[in-house]
Amino acid sequence: MTVTKRIEVNAGKPYSVKIGKGLLDKTGEEAKALGLDGKALIISDDNVAALYIEKVSASLKEAGFEVFSFVIPHGEGSKSAENLIAILEFAAENSFSRTDTFFALGGGVVGDLCGFAASVYMRGANFVQLPTTLLAAVDSSVGGKTAIDLQAGKNLAGAFYQPKFVLCDTDTFDTLPDEEFSNGMAEVIKYGMFCDGEFLDILTENNTDIESIIARCVQIKAKVVEADEFDKGERMFLNFGHTVAHAVENLSSYTTPHGSAVAIGMAVITKAAIAMGKCENEALEILIELLKKYKLPFECPYGVDEVFEVTLKDKKNAHGKITLVIPTGKGESVLQKCDYNELKEIITLGLK
Ligand code: NAD
Ligand code: GLY
Numbered sequence: 001m002t003v004t005k006r007i008e009v010n011a012g013k014p015y016s017v018k019i020g021k022g023l024l025d026k027t028g029e030e031a032k033a034l035g036l037d038g039k040a041l042i043i044s045d046d047n048v049a050a051l052y053i054e055k056v057s058a059s060l061k062e063a064g065f066e067v068f069s070f071v072i073p074h075g076e077g078s079k080s081a082e083n084l085i086a087i088l089e090f091a092a093e094n095s096f097s098r099t100d101t102f103f104a105l106g107g108g109v110v111g112d113l114c115g116f117a118a119s120v121y122m123r124g125a126n127f128v129q130l131p132t133t134l135l136a137a138v139d140s141s142v143g144g145k146t147a148i149d150l151q152a153g154k155n156l157a158g159a160f161y162q163p164k165f166v167l168c169d170t171d172t173f174d175t176l177p178d179e180e181f182s183n184g185m186a187e188v189i190k191y192g193m194f195c196d197g198e199f200l201d202i203l204t205e206n207n208t209d210i211e212s213i214i215a216r217c218v219q220i221k222a223k224v225v226e227a228d229e230f231d232k233g234e235r236m237f238l239n240f241g242h243t244v245a246h247a248v249e250n251l252s253s254y255t256t257p258h259g260s261a262v263a264i265g266m267a268v269i270t271k272a273a274i275a276m277g278k279c280e281n282e283a284l285e286i287l288i289e290l291l292k293k294y295k296l297p298f299e300c301p302y303g304v305d306e307v308f309e310v311t312l313k314d315k316k317n318a319h320g321k322i323t324l325v326i327p328t329g330k331g332e333s334v335l336q337k338c339d340y341n342e343l344k345e346i347i348t349l350g351l352k
Pocket of ligand 2: 139
């Protein structure tokens with residue numbers, strides 16, 4: 001039997017992340033225990049709603065909430081300005097106040113959209129994360145980055161807005177398609193790559209349960225976010241592999257999922273780091289072994305010029321420079337600010 005794990009995140013108003021089996025049934029109880037009451041708006045996508053919305057709704061009703069739901073089509077295309085406005089209008093039509101609560105039931109798409117909607121509704125309604133993908137569990141549900149996509153690119157409008165609590169029910173992974181589990185593993189591997197060599201060994205040896213894997217990732221993320229909630233310094237380590245990943249997602253018109261793109265981005269930057277003499281080969285060997293194990297891609301299907309052009313639009317550009325996370329060894333990395341010429345050289349080395 002696995003025991004529920006609990007991690008505290010001291011960002012915004014401190015909150016807890018609970019990870020374990022059967023937790024969706026406790027949504028209402030948890031919310032009530034934190035003093036939340038009134039109306040609940042469950043935001044979910046069509047796939048997840050069909051599987052889990054009844055469970056969450058029943059739990060919230062049992063705890064005395066008046067429950068509403070808003071279901072969006074699944075997929076990145078739903079992280080849109082149209083859906084944001086539709087949610088806000090729906091909440092207003094149903095007389096939600098800022099003391100009411102938005103519940104994000106789903107993966108990162110639902111979490112990012114719902115969180116942003118909560119952050120701007122009446123300048124801030126309560127918000128709860130109920131992640132149902134591994135990617136959302138280890139990354140997007142924790143740390144308070146919320147966003148929608150604009151025509152020009154991903155996550156270009158958003159807010160830092162922390163949830164009141166996060167409940168990760170690992171039973172929901174029973175219905176998660178294998179490729180979505182793999183996409184989540186890309187973000188798991190990311191944590192090992194940038195700061196935790198021992199974790200890479202654990203992942204290679206395959207001798208731990210999913211709750212422990214998620215808890216280790218959330219512990220790392222909590223520490224990073226506590227040190228740099230607003231992404232001015234240390235939090236940039238969480239973007240390991242993401243500069244090229246965002247270019248791959250954009251160039252594929254978002255048909256390459258985020259996790260797969262991160263897998264490619266990590267391989268590209270690690271190859272570049274080795275070519276620059278900054279990283280030991282061992283890091284790339286472990287990375288490729290793990291990406292193969294979880295059936296993740298590591299070859300970039302795009303050329304230097306197109307990848308470079310898209311990275312110039314990345315929102316992490318500041319004063320003509322972009323900060324890259326450069327691996328230096330197994331579970332070690334540094335931040336490096338690059339101008340555009342250096343960036344192009346690094347991409348060229350990584351794509352060789
Ligand atoms: P997703 O939300 O699109 O979910 C992937 C697919 O799995 C969807 O089709 C969904 O319907 C389905 N699904 C979800 N849970 C399921 C379940 N339990 N059973 C069956 N099907 C299920 O994708 P994702 O990978 O969870 O999230 C990707 C998004 O997260 C991207 O938009 C990315 O930008 C964002 N993200 C945000 C942060 C952050 O810090 N805010 C971090 C990483 C990624
Ligand atoms: N996923 C990157 C971050 O939360 O900063």
